[in-house]
Amino acid sequence: MTDAAQDAARETGRQARRAADSRWFETTARAGFVGTGVVHLLIGYLAVLLGIGTAAAGSGAQSGDTDQSGALAQLASVPGGVVLLWIVAVGTAALTVRLVVEAVIGGRTDDARAWLARASNVGRAVVSGVIAYSSASHALGAGKSSSGSTRSAAATALATPGGVVLLFLVAAVAIAIGVGLVVIGLRGSWEKKLRPQPRSLRRPVAVLATLGYIAKGVAVVIVGVLVAVAAVRSDPDQASGLDGAFDALRSMPGGSVVLVVVGLGFAAFGVYSFFRARYARI
Template identity: 70%
Template sequence: MSDTAEHAARETGRQVRRAADSRWFELTARAGFVGSGIVHLLIGYLVVLLGVGNASSGGDTDQSGALEQLAAVPGGVVLLWLIAVGTAALALRLVVEAVVGGRSDSTRGWLARVKDAAKAVVYGVIAYSSASFALGAGSSSSSSSKSAAATALATPGGVFLLLLAGAVAVAVGIGLVVQGCRRSFRKQLTSPPASLDRTVTVLGVVGYVGKGVAVVVVGVLIGVAGLRSDPDQATGLDGAFDALRSMPGGVFVLVAVGIGFLAYGVYSFFRARYARL
């Protein structure tokens, strides 16, 4: 790379970073945590209803089900757009952190970049899904998962691709559980007031563990879909919750996971205020 091109790249990076550090961008990104919290609260509510046997017939209990619930209430479309804008800004912020975050080139620095990029994908998906439902074009997450699995199985090496995706999901889920148990999520926060510190910590622990368990089950189902060459097994969160419910004593586990999602939703509201950005 020539000196001129390198200088231009650095200047572009500085401009992007300056924009990401602006007050309006920070406020919009923090709103993304609020939007994520709303989605997690709705998922938790639907999961608890499924666990106690009061879920509506045929309703999804995953992200798409939560967004569909929002779209159906008065003013829900406006809220969906607010969630879409907020989570999109948060995703963009994480992309900036991953690309021009100023971290070292050490292994830990690169792992942090990969983590930020992965989070950006998650929030980007929420933003895209929210906008889709706001426009009336939303679709079931389970159907999308099955379609993606079928496409993967139809390609050479598709079984190994699904097994790899399942392994990654299991690893992510275990990572969330570990984060919750070790309370390492607190590194992402500034110190909340002493009166709120314990509440925020308990919500984070319960939320990360509950969400992690669900993601592990999703990973297992994806792996089973690969081993059996059956795309119907790859059903995302919705299928994971159904799988938990069908296990012996699974109703209690399912309700506990639902409470975990509720806790994560409330924790996200605190994170909007105290997250390190």
């Protein structure tokens, strides 16, 4: 790369950083945490309903709609829900851009810890980007089942050379992410991403974050296992998203109780996300 190209790249990075550090952009990105909080609260609510069996009585969550797409569909069905979906979409899109900027030009060193932080930002950007896209799709009335999309992607992968290896790779990444989330919850690593809170809030925030990260980690690990099972059996129907993970939990002995606990953990993460909107280091 020539000196002129390097100078141009550095200037582009400075401009991107300046835009991401603007007050308006920060406010919008913080709204993204509120949006993810709403989505996690709804997922937790639907999972709890499924766990206690009210779905069988026809009063809310059903097997197959306890994932992100189901939560967004529930949000779209309430009065003013489309407006809320657009707020979620815009906020999470801004948060996605912010995370991408941090992943590309963030950090001042090239050591392993800096690269790990960049990888974490990329993963978080993917998650918030998916929420932004799904929210906008549901606001436009074009939302699709994430479970169906997962099965379609698995079927496409299995139909291509090396598709089984790709599915195993996806499963390994999902399991690694899930384990990482559990570790974050247990070690309290999330504290580094927050500004100091008032003393009265420290314990509630800690409890919410710990439960939330562990619950999400467990669910993501199960999703990874389901994808691995699909690869082993060459059956894309075995691959699924959160709804499949929740169904797998419910089918285990005592699984309904575990599912309720996981659902409460997702709800806890949703409330924690509201605190992140206020105290996150952005």
